[in-house]
Amino acid sequence: MSMKAFGPQFLERIYREKVVLSLSSVLGFIFCWYLITDVLGLIPALFLPSPEKVFFTIYEKIFIPVGQSTLFGHVGVSLLRILVGTTIALCLAIPLGILMGWYEDLDSVMTPIIEVLRPIPPIAWIPLAILWFGIGLGSKVFIIGIGVFFPTLINTYMGVKFVDPILIKAAQTLGAKDKDVLREVILPASVPLIVAGIRIGIGLGMMCLVAAEMVAASSGLGFLIMLGGDNLKPELSITGMILIGIMGLLADTLILAVEKKVVYWKKESQNG
Amino acid sequence: MQQDKIFADHVSVAYEKDDESLLAVDDVTLSIQEGEFVVIVGPSGCGKTTFMNTLAGLVKPIRGKVFMDGKQITGPSAERGVVFQQFALFPWKTVFENVEFGLKYRGIPKDERREIVRKYIRMVKLEGFENSFPHELSGGMKQRVAIARVYANMPQILLMDEPFGALDAQTRTIMQEDLSEMFMMEKRTVVFITHSVDEAIYLGDRVIIMTARPGKFKKIINVTADCLIPNRRNLGYDDVVNLKAFRDLKRELWGLIKAEIVEKRIL
Numbered sequence A: 001m002s003m004k005a006f007g008p009q010f011l012e013r014i015y016r017e018k019v020v021l022s023l024s025s026v027l028g029f030i031f032c033w034y035l036i037t038d039v040l041g042l043i044p045a046l047f048l049p050s051p052e053k054v055f056f057t058i059y060e061k062i063f064i065p066v067g068q069s070t071l072f073g074h075v076g077v078s079l080l081r082i083l084v085g086t087t088i089a090l091c092l093a094i095p096l097g098i099l100m101g102w103y104e105d106l107d108s109v110m111t112p113i114i115e116v117l118r119p120i121p122p123i124a125w126i127p128l129a130i131l132w133f134g135i136g137l138g139s140k141v142f143i144i145g146i147g148v149f150f151p152t153l154i155n156t157y158m159g160v161k162f163v164d165p166i167l168i169k170a171a172q173t174l175g176a177k178d179k180d181v182l183r184e185v186i187l188p189a190s191v192p193l194i195v196a197g198i199r200i201g202i203g204l205g206m207m208c209l210v211a212a213e214m215v216a217a218s219s220g221l222g223f224l225i226m227l228g229g230d231n232l233k234p235e236l237s238i239t240g241m242i243l244i245g246i247m248g249l250l251a252d253t254l255i256l257a258v259e260k261k262v263v264y265w266k267k268e269s270q271n272g
Numbered sequence B: 001m002q003q004d005k006i007f008a009d010h011v012s013v014a015y016e017k018d019d020e021s022l023l024a025v026d027d028v029t030l031s032i033q034e035g036e037f038v039v040i041v042g043p044s045g046c047g048k049t050t051f052m053n054t055l056a057g058l059v060k061p062i063r064g065k066v067f068m069d070g071k072q073i074t075g076p077s078a079e080r081g082v083v084f085q086q087f088a089l090f091p092w093k094t095v096f097e098n099v100e101f102g103l104k105y106r107g108i109p110k111d112e113r114r115e116i117v118r119k120y121i122r123m124v125k126l127e128g129f130e131n132s133f134p135h136e137l138s139g140g141m142k143q144r145v146a147i148a149r150v151y152a153n154m155p156q157i158l159l160m161d162e163p164f165g166a167l168d169a170q171t172r173t174i175m176q177e178d179l180s181e182m183f184m185m186e187k188r189t190v191v192f193i194t195h196s197v198d199e200a201i202y203l204g205d206r207v208i209i210m211t212a213r214p215g216k217f218k219k220i221i222n223v224t225a226d227c228l229i230p231n232r233r234n235l236g237y238d239d240v241v242n243l244k245a246f247r248d249l250k251r252e253l254w255g256l257i258k259a260e261i262v263e264k265r266i267l
């Protein structure tokens, strides 16, 4: 709100400057890449293809299938996997985290199990996931789900556990019963940490996605990356990497936008 | 015989800390009558907040009992509203929603709630800020919201824990005057905690001085009953603090508190 004091033009200018800087940094990066591959020829194309070769590959694969589908097909499959995996994980992690934070008995029962399972890297589950769910959608969803599940669970739990006790006391002395306190105080107060947990979770989920697709898949961006390596076509790997990067960036932007919407009540400085 | 509004009967409160028991309030007995403004003053860390939390039902005594209207207090209740030193506003709720909070649990219909909320927002002079969020308000405004929130909820007892402690001197003076005015407009039973001697004498019908930890009651001064400062409630803060009666009383109280601080070496 205090930002209004600077006037919209001022803000706009800052914003424009920021955009210009970000854009030039991306272009600069691509230019350096162009310089060391095409112009100076420092690195053979077999190790690092030039940017225009990569862009051409991206363009070409939009129309010509790699494996079973075109580029959009692979992006779509990866997107589906991450969406399903994330959705299931969030539906389990958030309620469980809230309940564990609220009921001490459940906390005592669950914590030992979670503390043992949590440090296991999600990709260590790949063999079991394939055994249990085959090499279709199921195993990828499972791996991604594990990646998303634990950070979200832990953050939700912390969010509930560390609500400022003074707020709970205030609610109680205003006549709120336990269920009212949970709904009106605990839940809203823990939203910032829950959202932060989802953000970490989805980041980890993307890594799990690629790992799972590299090991056991015939589609998806991880598969493209792996295929590029197998066929000595690094431009294909880089294509997959760029698209994963863009997907991650979009996911992060989306979550940040959601965060801004739901955490409107925090001081601007705290909001980052 | 009129029943005590609040009766604390030989109350002791302790905290467990690293396997040690820390006695915060030691064998305190107090009765408060309906409509009384009681101020508890004492050096910091002496157990004022602890005692007030016991009255609120937020802390359980290890010995003794606390009663309200003859019924033992066993937990928090909307009948004993609390204004906390740290404001304790719900940051995700607007000023209006904060003030409305308790009314929902009283089963008051929406239209009526709106009227009540408006009335108390006006009373604490915050009209126009209904839709602001706490982070957009100054400290004094936040505490006004907290006071409106408690007043609107119609508790029988108002417990205020150093409500103006975090405010600057000017804001504090204005808040004290406004509170005094509100107290006269709507007579409530108030227990007010402070470590400011001036504030205690200005506001309290009865001023209780606590000893350093473990907190006991050292002395009780009946400012209103003994008519120590005539006509106090009709005067502004500056006028009151310049009265000779005020200064004499202040000297006496400050002497008692200073003795506590020096004697127990809590500096």
Ligand SMILES: Nc1ncnc2c1ncn2[C@@H]1O[C@H](COP(=O)(O)OP(=O)(O)O)[C@@H](O)[C@H]1O
Binding pocket: B015, B016, B017, B022, B024, B042, B043, B044, B045, B046, B047, B048, B049, B050, B051, B213
């Ligand atoms: N939750 C707590 N756990 C342990 N010790 C506490 C707790 N709250 C207060 N105390 C201790 O009890 C004593 C009295 O505290 P408090 O009632 O807050 O004093 P005051 O409000 O007069 O400053 C202090 O020594 C303080 O450190």
Ligand SMILES: [Mg+2]
Binding pocket: B048, B049, B050, B161, B162
């Ligand atoms: Mg205190």
